[in-house]
Amino acid sequence: MKILISNASEQPIYEQIVDQIKALILRNELPEGESLPSIRKLAQELQISVITTKRAYEELEREGFIETVRGKGSFIAPQNRELLKEKKLKIIEEKLIEVVEESRLLDLTFEEILEMLKILYDEGHF
Template identity: 70%
Template sequence: MSIIISNSSNEPIYEQITNQIKGMIIKGELQEGEGLPSIRALARDLQISVITTKRAYEELEKEGFIVTMQGKGSFVAQQNNELLKEKKLKIIEEKLLDVVKESKLLGIDYKEIEEMLQILFQEV
């Protein structure tokens, strides 16, 4: 599992960890039941505080992405496929909202955005 921490980001370190692990789960890079590094091991690998990694894992558990078993560790939680699809759609919706806001600021209309999107869909 590869997590990259950016010191120049305005996002707190625990959120960077949380978001990257969530992304790996949503994309299917981390599978249901797969073990995560221990809090101490992750803190050591990332050269950060154990408290920071603990907070990230607590957030992931609160949101239902992981489960922690006393004495065994933390594992990717079983995901409801419908809920997982909603989480993916939410990510896309947030990114599209940014595009809409930016296009309005730049005076680009819907038709132009639609054309760009069609071209991008064909290219990728």
């Protein structure tokens, strides 16, 4: 499992961990039942506080992405793929609303926005 932490990001470190693990689960790179590194081990690998890693795991468990078994560790929980996809679509929708609002402030046309999106998508900026 590869997680990259950016100190330049405004997003808290625990949220970066949560988002990246969720993405790995959604892409099925972390399949149901697979074990995660211990809190202590992940903290060492990322060179961060154990408290930060613990907070990330607690958030993932609260959202139903992982299950923790006392004495055995944390594992990827069974997922409802359709529900996860729906959650991701909602996030995309919120980001697109922000793009539309910013575009209107700049008086960009729909065609200009569409052209930018097409260029970004075709170049693989995703």
